[in-house]
Amino acid sequence: MGKAAVILAAGMGTRMKSVTPKVLHKIAGKPILGHVIAAARGAGATKIVVVTSPDGQAVRDYAAKEGADAVIQEQQLGTGHAANCAASALKDFAGVVAVTYGDMPLLTLKTFEASYEAQKTAGMAIVAFEAKDPSAYGRVILDRDGMLDRIVEFKDANDRERAVTLCNAGLLAADAKLFFKWAANLKNDNAQKEYYLTDIPLLARADRVACAVARTDEEEVMGVNSRAELAQAEAAMQRRLRNAALASGVGMTAPETVYFSYDTVLESDVLVEPFVVFAPGVTVRSGAQIKAFSHLESAEVGQGALVGPYARLRPGAVIEEDVHIGNFVEVKKARIEKGAKANHLSYIGDARVGAGANIGAGTITCNYDGYSKFFTDIGANAFIGSNSSLVAPVSIGDGAYVASGSVITESVPEDALAFGRARQKTLPGKAKELRERRASAAKK
Ligand code: UD1
Ligand code: MG
Numbered sequence: 001m002g003k004a005a006v007i008l009a010a011g012m013g014t015r016m017k018s019v020t021p022k023v024l025h026k027i028a029g030k031p032i033l034g035h036v037i038a039a040a041r042g043a044g045a046t047k048i049v050v051v052t053s054p055d056g057q058a059v060r061d062y063a064a065k066e067g068a069d070a071v072i073q074e075q076q077l078g079t080g081h082a083a084n085c086a087a088s089a090l091k092d093f094a095g096v097v098a099v100t101y102g103d104m105p106l107l108t109l110k111t112f113e114a115s116y117e118a119q120k121t122a123g124m125a126i127v128a129f130e131a132k133d134p135s136a137y138g139r140v141i142l143d144r145d146g147m148l149d150r151i152v153e154f155k156d157a158n159d160r161e162r163a164v165t166l167c168n169a170g171l172l173a174a175d176a177k178l179f180f181k182w183a184a185n186l187k188n189d190n191a192q193k194e195y196y197l198t199d200i201p202l203l204a205r206a207d208r209v210a211c212a213v214a215r216t217d218e219e220e221v222m223g224v225n226s227r228a229e230l231a232q233a234e235a236a237m238q239r240r241l242r243n244a245a246l247a248s249g250v251g252m253t254a255p256e257t258v259y260f261s262y263d264t265v266l267e268s269d270v271l272v273e274p275f276v277v278f279a280p281g282v283t284v285r286s287g288a289q290i291k292a293f294s295h296l297e298s299a300e301v302g303q304g305a306l307v308g309p310y311a312r313l314r315p316g317a318v319i320e321e322d323v324h325i326g327n328f329v330e331v332k333k334a335r336i337e338k339g340a341k342a343n344h345l346s347y348i349g350d351a352r353v354g355a356g357a358n359i360g361a362g363t364i365t366c367n368y369d370g371y372s373k374f375f376t377d378i379g380a381n382a383f384i385g386s387n388s389s390l391v392a393p394v395s396i397g398d399g400a401y402v403a404s405g406s407v408i409t410e411s412v413p414e415d416a417l418a419f420g421r422a423r424q425k426t427l428p429g430k431a432k433e434l435r436e437r438r439a440s441a442a443k444k
Contacts, residue, residue, distance in 0.1 A: 001095045001096060001120075002046060002047070002093060002094060002095030002096070003043070003044045003045045003046060003047075003095055003096055003097075003098070003116060004045055004046070004047040004048065004049070004090055004093050004095060004096070004097045004098070004176060005037075005040035005045040005047075005048045005049070005097065005098045005099070005100065005112070006048075006049050006050075006051065006083055006086040006090070006097055006098070006099045006100075007033065007036050007037065007040070007048065007049070007050045007051065007068075007100055007101070007102045008051045008079060008082045008083065008099070008100070008101050008102055009021075009022075009023045009033055009050055009051060009052055009056070009059055009101075009102030009103070010051050010052055010053040010056065010072075010073040010076055010082050010085075011053075011076070011103070012053070012076075013103070013225070015225050015226045016225075016226060016227060016230070017227070018227075020058070021056055021058055021059050022103055022224065022225070023059060023102040023103055024058060024059060024062060025224070025230055027105040027224075027230070027233055027234050027237050027262075028234065028237045028238065028241060028260060028261050028262040029261035029262055029263070029279060029280040030261070030262040030263075030280070031062060032102065032103055032104075032105040032224055032233075033050065033059065033062060033063070033066075033102045034062070034066060034262075035105040035106075035107070035262070036100065036101075036102055036104060036105065036107060037050075037063075037066045037068055038109075038262075039107050039108055039109045039111070039112050040098065040100075040109075040112055041109075042109030042112070043098075043109045043110075043112030043113045043116060044113075044116070045098065045112070047069070047090065047093055048063075048066075048067070048068035048069065049068065049069045049070070049071060049086040049089045049090060050063040050068050050069070050070045050071075050102065051070075051071055051072075051073050051082045051083070051085050051086055052070050052071070052072055052073070053072070053073060053076070054072055054074060056070075056072075060072075069089050071085050071086055071088070071089050072085070073085045077188070077194060077195050078186075078188065078192070078194030078195035078196055078197070079101075079170075079194070079195070079196060079197035079198070080183055080186040080194075080195035080196050080197040080198075080199060080200065081186070081194070081195035082197075083099045083179075083183050083197055084180065084183035084184055084186070084195070086180075087180040087183065087184070090176055090180070093176050094176065094177065095175075095176055096116055096119050096120075096173055096174065096175060096176065097173070097174060097175075097176040097179050098112055098115050098116060098171060098172070098173040099171070099172045099173075099174075099179070099197060100112075100170055100171040100172075101170045101223065103223045103224050103225070104170065104220070104221055104222065104223055104224075105224060105233050105237065106219055106220045106221070106222055106233060106236055106237060106240075107171070107216075107220050107221065108220060111127060111169075111171065111214070111216045111220055112171070114127065114214040114215075114216070115127050115171050115172070115173040115214055116173055117214070118173070118212040118213075118214040119173035119174060119175075119212070121212055122147065122209075122210045122211060122212035123174070123175070123204070123209040123210055123211070124172070124173065124174040124175075124200075124201065124204050124209050124210065124211040124212070125172070125173045125174075125211060125212040125213070125214055126140070126148060126151070126168060126169070126171065126172045126173075126201065126211060126212075126213055126214070127168075127169040127170075127171040127172075127213075127214045127215070127216050127221075128140040128166050128167060128168060128169055128213050128214070128215060128216075129166070129167055129169050129215065129216050129217060129218050129220070129221055130165055130166060130167075130215075130218065131165050131166075131167040131218055132218060134162075134164070134165050134167050135154070136154045136155075137154065137167035137168060138151045138152065138153045138154065138167060138168035138198050139151065139152045139154070139157055139161050139162065139164040139166070139167060139168070140164065140166040140167060140168050140213060141161065141164060142166070142213065146213070147210050147211060147212060147213065148201050148210075148211035148212070148213050150201065150202060151168045151198035151199075151201065152198075153190065153191070153192070153196060153198060155190075155191035155192055156190050156191045166213075168198060169216055169220070169221040170197075170221060170223075171216075171221075172197060172200060174200070174204065174209075175209075178204070178207065178209065179200065182200050182203035182204060182207075183197075183200065185203055186199055186200070186203070187199070219236055222236065237262075238259060238260060241260035241262075241264065242255040242256070242258060242260065245260065245264075245266055245272075248266075248268060249267075249268030249269060250266045250267075250268065250269075250270050250271075250272060251269070251270070251271040251272065252271075252272045253273065253274060254273075254274035254275075257274045257275045257276075258272050258274070258275070258276050258277075258278075259276070259277045259278060260278050261278050261279055261280040261281070261282070262280070263280055263281065263282075264278040264280075264282050265282070265283040265284070266278075266283075266284045267284065267285050267286040268286055269286045269287050270284045270285070270286065270287070270288050270289070270290070271288075271289045271290070272289075272290045273289070273290065273291045273292040273308070273309070274292050275292050275293045276290050276291075276292065276293070276294050276295075276296070276308070277294075277295045277296070278296055278297075279295070279296065279297035279298070280297065280298065281297060281298030281299070281315070282296045282297065282298065282299055282300075282301075282313075283299075283300050283301070284296075284300075284301040285300075285301060285302050285303040285305075285321075286303050287303050287304040288301045288302065288303060288304060288305045288306070288307065289305075289306050289307065290307050290308055291306070291307065291308030291309040291311070292308060292309040292310075293308065293309050293310045294307055294308035294309065294310065294311040294312070294313070295311075295312050295313070296312075296313040296317075297313065297314055297315055298314070298315035298316065298317075299313035299314070299315070299316070299317035299318070299319070299331075300317070300318045300319065301313070301319045302318075302319055302320040302321040302322070302323065302338075303321045303322070304321055304322045305319045305320070305321065305322060305323045305324070305325070306323075306324045306325070306326075307319060307325045308325070308326070308327065309327055310327040310328050311325045311326065311327065311328075311329050311330075311331075312329070312330045312331070313325070313331050314330065314331065314332035314333070314349075315332065315333065316332060316333030316334070317331040317332060317333070317334060317336075318334070318335040318336065319331070319336050320335070320336060320337050320338045320339075320340075320355075321338045321339070322338060322339045323336045323337075323338065323339065323340050323341070324340075324341040324342070324343055325342055325343075326341075326342065326343035326344050327343075327344055327345070328344065328345045328346075329342045329343070329344065329345065329346045329347075329348070330346070330347045330348070330349070331348045331349070332347075332348070332349040332350070333349060333350050333351075334348045334349060334350065334351040334352065334353065334365075335351075335352050335353070336348070336353045337352070337353060337354050337355040337356075337357075337380070338355040338356070339355055339356045340353045340354065340355060340356060340357045340358070340359070341357075341358050341359065342359035342363070343359075343361070344361035344362070345361050345362050346359055346361070346362065346363045346364065347363075347364045347365060348363075348365050348376075349365055349367045349368075349373075350365065350367040350373050350374065350375050350376065350392065351365050351367070351375065351376040351377070351378065351392075352375075352376075352377050352378065353378045354378055354379045354380035354381065354382060354398060355380045355381070356380055356381040357378050357379070357380060357381060357382045357383070357384070358382075358383050358384065359378075359384050360383075360384050360385045360386035360387070360388065360404065361386045361387065362386050362387035362388075363384050363386070363387070363388050363389075363390070364388075364389050364390070365390050365392055366389050366390065366391045366392060367392045373392075374392035374393040374394075375392055375393055376390050376392045376393070376394055376395070376396075377394075377395040377396070378390075378395075378396045379395070379396055379397045379398035379399065379400060379414065380398045380399070381398060381399050382396045382397070382398065382399060382400045382401070382402070383400075383401045383402065384396065384402045385401075385402050385403050385404030385405065385406065386404045386405070387404055387405045388402050388403075388404065388405065388406045388407070388408060388420070389406070389407045389408065390402075390408050391407065391408060391409045394408055394409065394410070394411050394412075395411045395412070396408070396411070396412045396418075397411075397412055397413045397414030397415065397416065398414045398415070399414055399415045400412045400413065400414060400415060400416050400417070400418065401416070401417045401418070402418050402420070403417070403418065403419045403420070403421065404421075405421045406418060406419060406420030406421050407420045407421070408420045
């Protein structure tokens with residue numbers, strides 16, 4: 001049986017006070033909508049349709065990038081109306097469709113799976129949760145068999161219904177053909193004059209299709225409507241990612257200070273010191289240590305490497321096995337080969353540093369002339385003396401030695417010693433003479 005998902009994202013999200021559409025704000029480095037798409041896909045949905053508002057071009061572009069289709073809901077007439085806008089995109093689809101909201105980044109693939117599973121047994125399913133504070137959620141009323149009797153929206157509920165704490169999460173699964181038949185027949189005779197998705201089970205019952213109620217935790221269905229809720233959802237996601245890393249054998253002394261991205265890969269026995277940020281695209285191999293206050297993005301760190309404290313790995317940094325990258329060293333689009341060391345205060349960009357090479361404190365690859373980027377190639381076991389500028393394009397041969405303070409503009413052959421600095425001149429006694437002359441001049 002095929003699986004599809006419809007994700008509603010036509011809401012305005014005005015409370016974010018942002019020019020960025022709500023569902024494109026990021027949690028753990030990935031847009032909220034991306035988390036929902038990933039969960040649906042993880043549960044087996046092969047066709048995913050995102051419902052957007054007319055001015056939601058950025059959302060449609062993002063959906064396309066994630067391999068999802070997008071449709072437009074011309075007017076915001078309610079969640080049932082929004083879901084029905086996906087009918088044309090799914091007209092050739094046979095199977096189960098799960099309908100949910102695009103602003104619930106913590107929804108897991110397990111909950112999607114649970115809805116698809118429950119649908120199989122009953123014909124249709126919704127997901128519900130026990131709310132600590134049910135406030136404005138739709139209330140889930142069960143029948144004597146524990147199946148769904150009805151969902152009552154808060155604004156339409158009487159006092160007895162409002163006292164119910166089982167709430168509608170906003171994930172519904174049904175046979176696609178039947179779903180769109182019911183969605184087309186929804187009415188808006190309710191307190192909000194909206195076409196409610198939550199009325200679908202009533203129409204299903206008229207066709208003798210029952211509705212099972214799967215359960216989830218309140219945290220999973222947390223919707224993001226404001227910056228404060230975005231920060232709360234981020235905190236919850238970070239807790240999840242930290243716990244998953246710890247469970248997989250990553251060592252962290254202060255996990256609450258380490259920030260992950262949705263795709264961070266840390267192998268077992270990686271040690272992460274406090275206050276480290278993993279932006280998207282990072283892989284760290286077993287036995288490597290990431291020391292305090294380091295920032296890594298789209299970078300790879302090999303087995304046993306030491307990075308930081310205060311290191312910055314930018315996109316394209318590849319740190320091989322047993323490399324040391326120390327404090328205030330920035331590496332961008334550069335491969336640092338096995339056992340090489342850059343321990344202090346360096347910029348290495350658009351470069352290769354050969355195995356066993358030593359990059360002295362203050363070494364800079366001058367890779368940019370204001371127009372183009374140029375490559376620096378440093379051979380195996382080369383030694384770059386402190387405070388050298390390597391003006392790219394330039395190459396330093398294997399085993400070559402660059403004297404401290406050099407400005408290197410011409411390539412240095414293998415095993416050569418290169419000086420790129422003025423020769424020192426020392427004048428004995430001249431300092432004393434200078435002092436006396438200046439002191440007597442100042443008195444006058
Ligand atoms: C909805 C549910 C409620 C549930 C709650 C959980 C309905 C009628 N009610 O209420 O039972 O407890 O979610 O959070 O479904 N949207 C559109 N087009 C529209 C209207 C909404 O795309 O015309 C999208 C919004 O962008 C949002 C989602 O649907 O992502 C939910 O809409 P919202 O207005 O927040 O529904 P609630 O009133 O919270
Ligand atoms: Mg809502």
